[in-house]
Amino acid sequence: FFHGFYAEDKLVGNLASMTTSERIKAIQKMPETMKKKREIRDKVLKEITKKSSHHSTQLPCCTHCLQGAALSFRRFGNTLLEYFSLLRFWHKTLKIIGAEFGTSVLSYFIFLKWLLAFNVFSFLINFSFITIPQFIAAEPNNLTFTGLELFTGSGYFQQTVLYYGFYTNATISKITNGASYNMQLAYIFTVGLYFVVCFLILLVSMAKSFCRNFINPWMYSGKASKLLCTWDFNITNEKAVKLKQKNLSTQIKEDLSEVNREVLNFSVRERVVHIVIHLASWAASLGTAVAACAGVYFLSINNLKLFVEGHENDQETQAAMLVLPIIASLLNTLIPFFYSWLGQLERFQTPGHQIYVTIARNIVLKISIVGILCYYWLNIVAVSESQCWETLVGQDIYRLVLVDFIFCLLGSFFGEFLRRIIGTALKLGLPEFDIARNVLDLIYAQTLTWIGILFSPLLPGIQMIAFSIVFCVKKVSLMMNCQPPRKVWRTAQMTTSFMFLLFFPSFLGVLSVIGVTVWRLKPSEECGPFRGLPSMYAAVSEWIKLLESYTASKWVVWIYYNLVTSELFFFILSVIVLIISYLYWQIIEGRKTMTKLLHKQIINEGKDKMFLLEKLRALQRANQTPPAP
Secondary structure (H helix, E strand, O other): OHHHHHHHHHHHHHHOOOOHHHHHHHHHHHOOOOOHHHHHHHHHHHHHHHHHHHHHOOHHHHHHHHHHHHEEEHHHHHHHHHHHHOOOOOHHHHHHHHHHHHHHHHHHHHHHHHHHHHHHHHHHHHHHHHHHHHHHHHOOOOOOOOOHHHHOHHHHHHHHOHHHHOOOOEEEEEOOOOOOEEEEHHHHHHHHHHHHHHHHHHHHHHHOOOOOOOOOHHHHHOOHHHHOOOOOOOOOOHHHHHHHHHHHHHHHHHHHHHOOOOOEEEEEEEEHHHHHHHHHHHHHHHHHHHHHHHHHHHHHHHHHHHHOOOOOOOHHHHHHHHHHHHHHHHHHHHHHHHHHHHHHOOOOOOOOHHHHHHHHHHHHHHOOOOOOHHHHHHHOOOOOOOOOHHHHHHHHHHHHHHHHHHHHHHHHHHHHHHHHHHHHHHHOOOOOOOHHHHHHHHHHHHHHHHHOOOOOHHHHHHHHHHHHHHHHHHHHHHHHHOOOOOOOOOOOOOOHHHHHHHHHHHHHHHHHHHHHHOOOOOOOOOOOOOOOOOOOOHHHHHHHEEEHOHHHHHHHHHHHHHOOHHHHHHHHHHHHHHHHHHHHHHHHHHHHHHHHHHHHHHHHHHHHHHHHHHHHHHHHHHOOOOOOO
């Protein structure tokens, strides 16, 4: 006991004599539990405080105050880190979901968390560079708040920072002859740079996921390494140990399901029947998508007539405008259930095939509806008699996002809770979590948010709150109402597929819509930061012309004319990117070939060693056998 106490006391003394960075690294490398590491850290901090108080008489007052402030700040930072780790509520939840339901269901929640981070980043950027400056120049809102605006997005909200039309086109300056803030440039550059960052993040994330799951999957999912080398010996809590065991067991089952996959051989007649069923299912799914798009188009035309002919702030007119988002969300909620039933009718060999086919049908439906709405906004609303067509588009997207969120919650209630009650009463079993339908709901909601950023800068904040609530609701519904997949299967490539669907057609389609809006459409004459300009991009052109008169800004003008507006530059850049991609692909293929050759060499050497070992054992048995008479 005394030896252990002396050793710990000596350890604390050694740590106290180190610098802060060295001490942190030394504590992190200790093979102890997190609780024990925190105890050691607290003892070290007390020891440092004791030493500093002992030498306080020899130090000046200012130095003593600075050391005390630094120590207090360090403790405050450590406390904040601990609380932030507690706020990451999804960390433990993801472990439980992966252990109970496997990686297929887990991939949905990882994707949802990833989209939530996207919207947090977007909200912070827009609020910092667009909304906060507008508060300085904002005029008082004279409209009355009735409560209906929370559902319709119009009325009182029309004269707030929620929509494009409220933002000024003036240069904001609170100090005479001081620094000014150009709202036009801030608006277009903030939105533009955000989409550039999203483009790069999506590309890098897809490349990493593709490399991990398609090019070198054995480097990240070794069967033997999972069994022998993945246990964390720092885990001492009994619940954490059981959760880790269950998680590893589920992963090993998924890996073994790929090895033991059965290939079914069908007769010619059965193959013909399957092909006919697949063709009929696709015809039915495409027919319902076309009918849904036609219904949404005619409802949107009626919606515009209500807005132009009626009064914008009339409550009946506002309530009537909820018809379009309700019908669109109803179609997006009910038709995927029909697609899921078609997938069960087709009887695919693996659950993965059924999920990917259902996702393809859902993406055709949802992107078609979004495409019809974008055509309506850019070709009909933009040339209508509305005083501020950008705000009208923002209100439409606000209502679509809000109603879609409500229907998402109702889908969890009717699609999972009631199915659990009915299945339990009729002894049909618990329902499985519908990955395809839920993932496409997320992609649809994120697509609307990306389109709406230009017309409603604070829309990512609303979607951020919605995704947080959806995460909690889906987690509770999954634990209470759903059962794990009946067929265990590995879905390492599913997250990559989700990212690809988010990139194309969702993100690239949004870029097309934003590009047409910025470069081709004429802004409203009476509202918004770009009022009176022939296009939103004209604000950048006028700014460049203004910079031509300043000698210090000649480099910006040169970059604009020789790089940004040069087709040759983008052609050369595209060629360089293609060459780098080709070289990277060749390097990956070379590594893949070398890894396969190395595996073969190891296997052959193992076989040779086994052969020599068997020969040696045979010789030993022959030497031990007595000679024949």
